[in-house]
Amino acid sequence: AADIQQDLAKILVTEEQIIAKLDELAARVADDYAGKDLVLVGVLKGAVMVMADFARALPMHAPMDWMAVSSYGASTKSSGVVQIRKDLDTDLHGKHVLIVEDIIDSGLTLSWLLENFESRGAESIEVLALLRKPEAAKVVIDCKYVGFDIPTDFVVGYGLDYAERYRNLRDVAVLAPHVYS
Ligand code: PRP
Numbered sequence: 512a513a514d515i516q517q518d519l520a521k522i523l524v525t526e527e528q529i530i531a532k533l534d535e536l537a538a539r540v541a542d543d544y545a546g547k548d549l550v551l552v553g554v555l556k557g558a559v560m561v562m563a564d565f566a567r568a569l570p571m572h573a574p575m576d577w578m579a580v581s582s583y584g585a586s587t588k589s590s591g592v593v594q595i596r597k598d599l600d601t602d603l604h605g606k607h608v609l610i611v612e613d614i615i616d617s618g619l620t621l622s623w624l625l626e627n628f629e630s631r632g633a634e635s636i637e638v639l640a641l642l643r644k645p646e647a648a649k650v651v652i653d654c655k656y657v658g659f660d661i662p663t664d665f666v667v668g669y670g671l672d673y674a675e676r677y678r679n680l681r682d683v684a685v686l687a688p689h690v691y692s
Pocket residue numbers: 554555556557558580581582583584589612613614615616617618619620621671672
């Protein structure tokens with residue numbers, strides 16, 4: 512673990528802060544979707560940890576489906592080209608869809624996903640994102656449930672990767688520049 516810690520400039524959001532925030536968002540979502548046919552759509556792979564903790568905090572039926580898209584690859588910059596690596600298993604027709612994301616950075620991934628979802632006949636579509644970088648927005652995403660607004664530094668942990676590493680950290684941390692420069 513010592514070698515991993517050396518790659519981190521600082522801890523930005525702790526596991527405790529994340530869990531507390533997701534509990535808070537889950538209470539709001541449970542209120543907003545009471546009596547509705549909710550489906551959670553997680554965006555692989557970054558949203559895995561958020562989905563796991565958020566879904567368990569929800570006191571209601573919340574089927575999960577998953578979509579795998581990727582635009583970053585082994586880079587700290589979005590390529591802007593979003594690729595579907597795995598599509599949904601279920602039909603969204605008539606469902607109230609809540610897209611679960613780890614982070615909104617440039618907004619390109621979600622803007623592409625939202626457009627893609629519009630043709631699938633969902634009753635409603637909203638977004639939950641644990642993190643958002645307001646200053647990095649190239650497209651502004653209408654995100655109803657936001658955990659934390661953060662600075663533009665490249666962050667890893669709690670699902671977020673750099674070249675597939677660091678996803679398994681419990682906290683969200685700023686990646687030390689020496690790792691990618
Ligand atoms: C990351 C992150 C979001 C997206 C946000 O995914 O998990 O999905 O980028 O960036 P954007 O707002 O600039 O589009 P990535 O493409 O790295 O795939 P991953 O989830 O498998 O890591």
